[in-house]
Amino acid sequence: MTIPTLLLVGCGKMGGALMRGWVSSPTPPRIFILDRKLQDAPAGCTIFRTPEEITPDVKPDIIVLAVKPAGAEAMLSSLKTVLGERMNHTALLSVMAGKSCEKLASWCGRADMPVIRTMPNTPSCVGAGATGLYASPHVSQAQKDLAIRLMEQVGTVVSVPHEEDLRTVIAIAGSAPAYVFYLAELLEKVGQDFGLDAHASRALVRGMIYGVGKMLHELPEDAETLRKNVTSPNGTTAAALSVFMKEEHWPRLIPEAAKAAIKRSRELDD
Ligand SMILES: NC(=O)c1ccc[n+]([C@@H]2O[C@H](COP(=O)([O-])OP(=O)(O)OC[C@H]3O[C@@H](n4cnc5c(N)ncnc54)[C@H](OP(=O)(O)O)[C@@H]3O)[C@@H](O)[C@H]2O)c1
Numbered sequence: 001m002t003i004p005t006l007l008l009v010g011c012g013k014m015g016g017a018l019m020r021g022w023v024s025s026p027t028p029p030r031i032f033i034l035d036r037k038l039q040d041a042p043a044g045c046t047i048f049r050t051p052e053e054i055t056p057d058v059k060p061d062i063i064v065l066a067v068k069p070a071g072a073e074a075m076l077s078s079l080k081t082v083l084g085e086r087m088n089h090t091a092l093l094s095v096m097a098g099k100s101c102e103k104l105a106s107w108c109g110r111a112d113m114p115v116i117r118t119m120p121n122t123p124s125c126v127g128a129g130a131t132g133l134y135a136s137p138h139v140s141q142a143q144k145d146l147a148i149r150l151m152e153q154v155g156t157v158v159s160v161p162h163e164e165d166l167r168t169v170i171a172i173a174g175s176a177p178a179y180v181f182y183l184a185e186l187l188e189k190v191g192q193d194f195g196l197d198a199h200a201s202r203a204l205v206r207g208m209i210y211g212v213g214k215m216l217h218e219l220p221e222d223a224e225t226l227r228k229n230v231t232s233p234n235g236t237t238a239a240a241l242s243v244f245m246k247e248e249h250w251p252r253l254i255p256e257a258a259k260a261a262i263k264r265s266r267e268l269d270d
Pocket residue numbers: 009010011012013014015016034035036037038049050051066067068069071075095096097098119120121122174175
């Protein structure tokens with residue numbers, strides 16, 4: 001199989017997570033990076049600071065767009081100018097939380113530009129990402145297969161049938177690591193407030209979340225069964241869950257938070 005060439009545009013928190021995941025995978029793609037502040041690139045990756053620095057030998061199979069949605073139009077307009085004819089032989093893979101395939105294609109100067117929209121998450125940096133992927137009608141099967149292969153190199157990929165579905169992916173996977181990190185922060189603080197030292201509290205909470213993730217990933221049981229296995233009748237867990245499971249707590253707050261993320265993704269489209 002030939003090694004694909006990527007132009008990774010924006011190598012911040014998400015682009016950087018993908019880059020780390022790719023370079024640590026068994027068969028890394030060839031990566032050119034466009035980022036104005038990235039200090040060091042891994043061996044084999046070339047950094048350009050501005051679109052104008054991109055050299056004529058860069059002929060990407062896929063351009064991975066990982067800048068903020070507000071900067072996408074200006075960036076694609078510059079890339080269109082710099083890459084010229086090369087823009088006709090590449091596909092665009094956006095990781096952005098906003099901006100439709102149609103809009104991105106028009107900013108590339110080609111209504112028939114093959115655009116793949118994805119919603120990855122930062123656990124991609126350790127090969128444990130979860131990515132939703134939508135391919136617009138102009139994407140060939142070979143380009144879609146390549147996009148899926150690339151994202152599978154950094155974790156789980158789910159193709160969604162409608163572009164609109166990506167909003168739900170944002171709410172339950174793209175943004176969701178932050179919810180779990182917040183839970184970790186709060187649990188670590190509780191551990192300390194209730195008498196453990198910081199190191200012990202951190203080690204226990206991180207070990208617990210790692211173990212839960214590994215069980216959910218590896219075991220066939222559904223989450224509800226795994227939860228019930230922890231919950232002894234009239235025991236400590238039941239006491240704690242009786243707080244979380246009150247109608248006005250997690251059952252209301254989790255969907256409310258998801259709706260807020262979805263609403264914000266609509267605003268980022270404009
Ligand atoms: N963070 C996440 O967990 C996550 C998850 C899924 C999807 N996303 C999506 O990923 C995209 C990037 O988010 P992020 O959190 O990675 O943002 P970020 O950390 O700000 O990364 C963007 C990078 O691109 C650089 N950049 C922007 N415009 C540039 C230009 N014209 N020339 C050169 N470099 C440029 C930025 O440099 P400066 O800082 O100097 O501008 C920065 O290093 C967003 O669209 C977001 O919706 C993020």
